[in-house]
């Protein structure tokens with residue numbers, strides 16, 4: 001366990017916003033968290049649980065204590081003819097877990113290769129990419145209640161996973177610290193290769209194995225997405241709006257060529273990046289914040305942007321999309337207020 005007072009969070013969030021926190025505590029073992037809570041150190045204090053800081057925007061200094069679960073460890077906890085259960089501690093880098101699984105030929109999370117952040121946060125917003133969401137591989141989420149220090153475990157149904165959300169992101173936000181996740185992976189995997197760009201990249205590499213799929217996805221992500229170390233960002237800033245057929249018709253009346261993806265049940269997903277681009281935001285700046293020149297869905301810190309500048313830019317984008325298309329964009333990034 002490590003405690004620091006009055007620290008800069010700049011190196012702890014991928015937007016590299018230079019916010020300060022009153023205190024930062026890194027936990028290297030679950031017992032340290034339980035002792036910390038039992039001793040009443042959190043009583044009446046504001047706190048934030050921080051993983052890799054890749055889905056957060058600090059609006060300003062954080063007047064509270066930042067809790068960082070850094071517990072490490074990946075272990076096999078069950079084995080069946082077709083499946084294997086793997087438990088990963090919250091502080092493991094997400095992509096290290098994917099590499100661990102793929103290296104053994106186990107399938108289920110290879111499409112989520114190279115997503116930044118930690119295992120603990122993967123379930124918070126039910127990370128997803130290239131046709132797969134983490135919920136399909138989650139068997140159990142282990143946590144500690146920050147209110148009373150009790151251990152808890154949740155089934156996938158109890159997590160109430162949805163598109164870039166879960167109960168931990170919504171109604172239980174901040175109430176639990178996720179300590180570990182147990183995944184159920186396939187020992188005889190069938191690869192999910194639905195996206196045309198992915199199909200071509202895998203075919204170019206070789207047979208459709210989990211290893212080749214991971215290689216293809218890493219190649220695509222590295223060639224397309226801005227590296228936060230070079231251009232600070234938090235990936236997609238907004239969620240893709242999910243709308244009814246009637247709402248889609250209204251959007252079509254102003255933009256007949258809007259792309260739409262049927263989800264069933266009369267609902268359609270619209271690409272937020274396309275909507276933002278139509279409003280003319282691609283590449284535009286606001287102070288030191290900007291919309292990435294190639295990805296309208298990615299907001300970037302061009303240098304010394306404050307969290308407030310990035311937030312204000314996101315607010316202006318939301319207003320444009322609302323007045324052009326009558327749609328309200330929801331932020332995917334978690335906004336942390338002072």
Ligand SMILES: Cc1cc2nc3c(=O)[nH]c(=O)nc-3n(C[C@H](O)[C@H](O)[C@H](O)COP(=O)(O)OP(=O)(O)OC[C@H]3O[C@@H](n4cnc5c(N)ncnc54)[C@H](O)[C@@H]3O)c2cc1C
Pocket residue numbers: 014048049050051052053054055056069090115116117118119120121122123124125126127128129176177178179225226227228233234235236334
């Ligand atoms: C370049 C780039 C590409 C990305 N691509 C994708 C993508 O393809 N798909 C996708 O879904 N996301 C993507 N993201 C977003 C991000 O990587 C994921 O949401 C990731 O899971 C966040 O993990 P983190 O550890 O950085 O969480 P943080 O940003 O530290 O935290 C996010 C939220 O989770 C909470 N939290 C974190 N850890 C815990 C814990 N152990 N217990 C309780 N609460 C916790 C925090 O309080 C906060 O509310 C991308 C981000 C970047 C920068």
